[in-house]
Amino acid sequence: MAGRFEGKTVIITGAAGGIGLAAVTRFASEGASIVAVDLKRSPLDEALAAAKAAGGESIAVDADVSNESDVQRYVAEAVSRFGGVDVLFNNAGIEGAVIPLEEYPLDMFQQVMAVNVNGVFLGMKHAVPALRARGGGAIVNTSSVAGMTGNASISAYVASKHAVVGLTRSGAQAYAGEGIRVNAVCPSPIDTRMMRALEEGLNEDNPAAIKEQMEGIIPAGRYGTPGEVASFVAYLASDEAKFINGGIFPIDGGMTSA
Ligand SMILES: NC(=O)c1ccc[n+]([C@@H]2O[C@H](COP(=O)([O-])OP(=O)(O)OC[C@H]3O[C@@H](n4cnc5c(N)ncnc54)[C@H](O)[C@@H]3O)[C@@H](O)[C@H]2O)c1
Numbered sequence: 304m305a306g307r308f309e310g311k312t313v314i315i316t317g318a319a320g321g322i323g324l325a326a327v328t329r330f331a332s333e334g335a336s337i338v339a340v341d342l343k344r345s346p347l348d349e350a351l352a353a354a355k356a357a358g359g360e361s362i363a364v365d366a367d368v369s370n371e372s373d374v375q376r377y378v379a380e381a382v383s384r385f386g387g388v389d390v391l392f393n394n395a396g397i398e399g400a401v402i403p404l405e406e407y408p409l410d411m412f413q414q415v416m417a418v419n420v421n422g423v424f425l426g427m428k429h430a431v432p433a434l435r436a437r438g439g440g441a442i443v444n445t446s447s448v449a450g451m452t453g454n455a456s457i458s459a460y461v462a463s464k465h466a467v468v469g470l471t472r473s474g475a476q477a478y479a480g481e482g483i484r485v486n487a488v489c490p491s492p493i494d495t496r497m498m499r500a501l502e503e504g505l506n507e508d509n510p511a512a513i514k515e516q517m518e519g520i521i522p523a524g525r526y527g528t529p530g531e532v533a534s535f536v537a538y539l540a541s542d543e544a545k546f547i548n549g550g551i552f553p554i555d556g557g558m559t560s561a
Pocket residue numbers: 316317318319320321322323340341342366367368369394395396397398418422445446447448489490491492493494495496497498
């Protein structure tokens with residue numbers, strides 16, 4: 304496996320978070336130069352250290368993925384520092400509030416859509432010219448099992464992750480002829496900060512009970528790990544997956560198989 308991304312530049316958004324950090328380690332360990340993007344600069348120190356420990360070069364860019372000029376800047380920095388872009392892991396996201404739909408505040412709904420949908424759209428929009436300049440490449444978007452099924456308490460998140468599926472399929476249609484593939488991963492609960500926040504939101508007094516309940520509806524009987532997501536993302540981004548385009552892939556221990 305070593306070396307699948309030798310000489311390649313990989314942009315990872317949400318690189319300071321659980322899944323993003325695991326992706327930094329995975330891609331760097333396979334030879335990639337990493338552009339680690341997150342809202343603030345200092346939490347990205349861990350990503351830079353992880354890339355270094357895995358033997359890869361990296362830079363950190365603080366950028367808000369919902370802001371178009373920030374997105375243009377992270378792509379431009381990738382090109383100026385490493386000469387181009389081969390892979391975008393469009394992964395930054397927020398969960399929003401855990402509130403019934405009829406009580407969901409519009410401003411919070413819009414914030415979730417801004418990060419999870421506009422962020423993914425803008426990443427695709429501005430990475431495509433850079434991928435084209437390399438003669439092709441891969442985009443992997445992070446949707447969720449919430450992009451495949453509904454959920455009463457997190458309607459904004461569910462809507463945003465369904466939209467990521469639409470963007471993925473549209474991008475696959477648009478750029479297949481240019482060797483640019485766009486796929487999406489749909490993780491079930493994965494052990495990161497985001498699940499801690501959702502567990503708290505669902506039961507402030509006993510978040511552990513929510514975890515137990517969730518694990519009960521995952522046939523594998525547990526949450527996934529960030530590394531399990533990262534290894535599949537790396538596969539989808541690699542040339543081994545070059546006939547895979549427009550795919551929407553659960554990584555969910557069987558959760559959506561029923
Ligand atoms: N953890 C899960 O159970 C799970 C399941 C399915 C999908 N996902 C998705 O996986 C992705 C990564 O989530 P995670 O579990 O690692 O959560 P996380 O909270 O650990 O990481 C998310 C990262 O995105 C960053 N981010 C948020 N808003 C941003 C913005 N506007 N601009 C730039 N960066 C921003 C955060 O600072 C954070 O570092 C998200 O898109 C999430 O929706 C997570």
